[in-house]
Amino acid sequence: xxxxxxxxxxxxxxxxxxxxxxxxxxxxxxxxxxxxxxxxxxxxxxxxxxxxxxxxxxxxxxxxxxxxxxxxxxxxxxxxxxxxxxxxxxxxxxxxxxxxxxxxxxxxxxxxxxxxxxxxxxxxxxxxxxxxxxxxxxxxxxxxxxxxxxxxxxxxxxxxxxxxxxxxxxxxx
Numbered sequence: 001x002x003x004x005x006x007x008x009x010x011x012x013x014x015x016x017x018x019x020x021x022x023x024x025x026x027x028x029x030x031x032x033x034x035x036x037x038x039x040x041x042x043x044x045x046x047x048x049x050x051x052x053x054x055x056x057x058x059x060x061x062x063x064x065x066x067x068x069x070x071x072x073x074x075x076x077x078x079x080x081x082x083x084x085x086x087x088x089x090x091x092x093x094x095x096x097x098x099x100x101x102x103x104x105x106x107x108x109x110x111x112x113x114x115x116x117x118x119x120x121x122x123x124x125x126x127x128x129x130x131x132x133x134x135x136x137x138x139x140x141x142x143x144x145x146x147x148x149x150x151x152x153x154x155x156x157x158x159x160x161x162x163x164x165x166x167x168x169x170x171x172x173x
Contacts, residue, residue, distance in 0.1 A: 041159050047076070063079070078110055087135065144165075
């Protein structure tokens with residue numbers, strides 16, 4: 001009888017452990033290395049067909065890209081750009097930028113499967129947020145959300161990007 005009670009207690013203890021899982025089977029809010037996952041207008045997609053993470057401009061810019069397919073059929077894609085004089089694990093938001101630059105801190109781009117391009121609007125701030133939760137010289141992880149517009153024009157069609165997560169290797173150019 002004592003063994004049955006101990007077994008029952010063990011089952012209850014293990015069953016009560018908290019473990020969250022997203023629709024892609026990743027636990028505790030992370031995504032598999034080499035992936036970008038985002039919900040665009042209510043549809044969640046994993047962008048891991050072709051991925052790239054690059055540190056450039058003497059370490060003041062990180063560009064992350066993910067596509068659903070592979071070259072030459074890339075399909076839909078996500079582009080994240082993080083810019084600043086001292087990049088670290090923190091939250092970046094888009095800010096009003098002077099042309100020719102479309103972003104000055106954070107930017108999100110989305111390309112649908114038909115090739116239509118959506119980007120942050122350079123004339124307005126507050127449309128995008130990218131949070132870097134972990135950053136080394138070879139790896140970056142974090143989350144993102146935002147609103148993007150056809151041709152970065154707020155008078156054009158828009159897409160809402162939510163629940164974005166990334167986990168990519170980085171290389172320096």
